[in-house]
Amino acid sequence: MNNTIITIGREYGSGGHEVGIKLAKKLNIPFYDKALTELLSEKSEFAQEFLEKNEEKVDILNLPIITGQTLIPDYQQSFSDKIFIDQSNLIKTLAQKGSCVFVGRCADYVLKDYNVINIFIYASLDSRIARKQKLLKENEGKDLEYSQMNKHIIKIDKMRKSYYEYYTDKKWGNKNSYDLCISTDKIGISGAVETISSFISSL
Amino acid sequence: MNNTIITIGREYGSGGHEVGIKLAKKLNIPFYDKALTELLSEKSEFAQEFLEKNEEKVDILNLPIITGQTLIPDYQQSFSDKIFIDQSNLIKTLAQKGSCVFVGRCADYVLKDYNVINIFIYASLDSRIARKQKLLKENEGKDLEYSQMNKHIIKIDKMRKSYYEYYTDKKWGNKNSYDLCISTDKIGISGAVETISSFISSL
Numbered sequence: 193m194n195n196t197i198i199t200i201g202r203e204y205g206s207g208g209h210e211v212g213i214k215l216a217k218k219l220n221i222p223f224y225d226k227a228l229t230e231l232l233s234e235k236s237e238f239a240q241e242f243l244e245k246n247e248e249k250v251d252i253l254n255l256p257i258i259t260g261q262t263l264i265p266d267y268q269q270s271f272s273d274k275i276f277i278d279q280s281n282l283i284k285t286l287a288q289k290g291s292c293v294f295v296g297r298c299a300d301y302v303l304k305d306y307n308v309i310n311i312f313i314y315a316s317l318d319s320r321i322a323r324k325q326k327l328l329k330e331n332e333g334k335d336l337e338y339s340q341m342n343k344h345i346i347k348i349d350k351m352r353k354s355y356y357e358y359y360t361d362k363k364w365g366n367k368n369s370y371d372l373c374i375s376t377d378k379i380g381i382s383g384a385v386e387t388i389s390s391f392i393s394s395l
Numbered sequence: 396m397n398n399t400i401i402t403i404g405r406e407y408g409s410g411g412h413e414v415g416i417k418l419a420k421k422l423n424i425p426f427y428d429k430a431l432t433e434l435l436s437e438k439s440e441f442a443q444e445f446l447e448k449n450e451e452k453v454d455i456l457n458l459p460i461i462t463g464q465t466l467i468p469d470y471q472q473s474f475s476d477k478i479f480i481d482q483s484n485l486i487k488t489l490a491q492k493g494s495c496v497f498v499g500r501c502a503d504y505v506l507k508d509y510n511v512i513n514i515f516i517y518a519s520l521d522s523r524i525a526r527k528q529k530l531l532k533e534n535e536g537k538d539l540e541y542s543q544m545n546k547h548i549i550k551i552d553k554m555r556k557s558y559y560e561y562y563t564d565k566k567w568g569n570k571n572s573y574d575l576c577i578s579t580d581k582i583g584i585s586g587a588v589e590t591i592s593s594f595i596s597s598l
Contacts (some may be wrong), residue, residue, distance in 0.1 A: 309581070312570070314570055314571070365570065366570075367515070367517055367568065367569075367570050367576045367578075368517070370576075370578070371577075371578045371580065371581055371582075372575075372576070372577055372578065372590070373570045373573075373575070373576040374574075374575055374594075375570075375573070375574045375575065377574065378512070378574055378598060379574075379594060379597040379598060380597075382597065383594065383597030383598070384597075386593050386594075386596070386597050387575070387590060387593050387594045387597060389593070390589050390590050390592070390593030390594075391577075391582060391586065391589075391590045391593075393589070394582040394583075394585065394586030394587075394589050394590060395581060395582060395586070
């Protein structure tokens with residue numbers, strides 16, 4: 193295999209983002225997450241701050257309301273549609289350049305006609321809550337109690353699922369959408385990186 | 396980790412059984428599949444042939460019929476219940492002896508209080524059909540056309556799912572029931588064995 197293009201989907205708090213960073217470092221290839229938003233803001237009409245606020249979110253006006261209609265007429269693109277299209281074009285351009293790691297952004301679906309390895313990282317709700325509580329304390333000195341963090345995690349995952357299933361014909365987090373699904377519960381971030389490396393070496 | 400106990404769930408035709416055999420060989424530990432049925436027939440009232448015919452099947456009389464009742468009264472154990480209990484006791488006894496690999500038989504659930512690694516092997520329907528057609532030709536010189544093999548595979552998977560979800564509180568083939576889920580589509584049997592080995596080394 194000449195190019196190694198890896199996409200990583202992840203449950204919030206499972207450490208999927210960190211797995212992506214460390215995997216890219218180990219393989220010495222680019223990692224596109226925040227870097228994608230930076231590049232996108234350079235190429236599109238949207239400011240980076242706006243893109244970061246709206247990444248992996250479906251515009252609520254885009255979703256069907258009670259009558260089965262959306263608030264945006266069919267012929268008019270919503271902001272999230274425009275971002276998705278610009279982002280997808282950028283993902284394809286970067287994938288054509290060579291090996292890299294993408295996290296989220298439906299990259300697996302966008303690159304479905306490319307030779308890509310699709311990974312999903314997950315973990316138990318308990319360990320995700322503990323991980324996010326620890327990170328919040330370390331990075332912002334803040335405490336968030338179990339039940340509040342639980343609600344927050346479930347909300348973010350619901351947004352990711354809605355976004356993924358709105359823009360793709362695949363099921364978010366369902367094994368059939370991926371080549372490899374790894375829980376970080378027992379092996380942690382570095383174990384997941386080693387397991388993915390071994391999977392790639394077997395191709 | 397002193398003991399390495401691995402359970403493998405698998406979609407029919409994905410090669411999960413072969414992954415189990417090769418993994419056990421690589422790790423130089425016992426593999427329990429047919430061997431489990433042999434041991435069970437020695438220890439129970441059931442003949443090996445009967446056990447093989449009924450392995451991973453729920454007795455139809457056990458399942459609720461239209462009225463919500465089963466044909467077997469609650470106080471009476473069905474054959475499948477008896478086999479499941481004997482088999483579970485045997486699985487626990489073998490797991491206590493040391494490292495080993497179990498395939499199917501809800502071993503992940505039976506050993507839920509043990510330190511166990513739970514794996515699920517899957518593959519696309521197309522590659523499973525092709526694999527089973529090839530094996531049938533090689534082993535029995537028979538041909539089975541695509542649509543017939545498709546039906547057969549779906550039927551076996553439905554039986555496995557019913558059995559698993561009748562005897563456990565987990566979802567068959569859902570990533571949350573396992574530590575690692577691997578598709579054999581791109582990396583094949585040996586690639587899956589290498590990936591599991593790497594996962595285990597990270598523990």
